[in-house]
Each structure stands twice: as C-alpha cells, then as structure tokens.
Amino acid sequence: MSNHKRSVPFVAGSVRTEKGSPQFPLARRSPRVSIDMPVELVGTTVDGVSFRHETRTADVNANGAHLILMTTLDVEPSILLINKRSGLEAQCRLVFQKRIDASRTELGLEFVVPQPRFWGIAFPPEDWNKAERKMPVLISK
Numbered sequence: 001m002s003n004h005k006r007s008v009p010f011v012a013g014s015v016r017t018e019k020g021s022p023q024f025p026l027a028r029r030s031p032r033v034s035i036d037m038p039v040e041l042v043g044t045t046v047d048g049v050s051f052r053h054e055t056r057t058a059d060v061n062a063n064g065a066h067l068i069l070m071t072t073l074d075v076e077p078s079i080l081l082i083n084k085r086s087g088l089e090a091q092c093r094l095v096f097q098k099r100i101d102a103s104r105t106e107l108g109l110e111f112v113v114p115q116p117r118f119w120g121i122a123f124p125p126e127d128w129n130k131a132e133r134k135m136p137v138l139i140s141k
Helices: 130-134
Strands: 038-044 050-061 064-069 078-083 089-101 104-111
Touching: 038 064, 064 089, 078 104
Parallel strands: none
Antiparallel strands: 038 050, 038 078, 050 064, 064 104, 078 089, 089 104
C-alpha cells in the first residue's frame, strides 16, 4: 500500500479531498465542537474576483471549520479565515464546497498549519475517549 496522495483538481461547487474511501472514512484528527462563532473570509472567486465575506461557524475543530455562506460564491482553494472575536487570522485550504440552494453555500475549511488555540476553546486530547466523560470520579482515601 502506498502513502502517495493523489491531487484532486478543484471543481467549482464540488470540492472533495482524497483522505479516505467514502465507504471507510478516516477518523477526524480532532473532535468537532458545534459553536456559533463570527468569522470573516477573505479570498478570491474562481472568476478572479476578490471578496470579503462575514459569516458564522457551524462546527469547529483544532484543524479547521465548517460553515454556511449566505451566498453562492465559488471560491478558490486558498482562503484567509479571521476570527472576529479574537482578531486571529489563519490561512486555510478549502476541502469541501457544496451549494445548498440558490442563496447558500456550505464550506469545509482546513488550517494550512493546525491552530488548536485559534477558536479560544479547549479541545479534548487526541486520546480522549468519549465513553470516559460520564464515568464517576473515584476519590481515594
């Protein structure tokens, strides 16, 4: 088995990365947290037009964000993401784009360099087991 990744061409309106088989998707690198965070996107459309668009996140993790744009922009894969609460900026790559309807587009963004502190929230460690979160704490005497 080869570790070679195939490059996937950018197709406006439908971006998909080759990270795993659709039948057997790979586990996320960090857990998602549903949070409504104000952000701004700065980038270029596939037609070469620069844009700045304010929106809000749906889900975030230490490696990026999932959000809905109230527009149908077809954007280039490189996007600057600005956290409006903290002012932090991060360069991202577009890993998913889907037109929901005539006025909304769903985007998946991945930080070019992981930024676990970008959102200002603490994420569970990578070896965290969800089953352990409800286990009682034992107090030893």
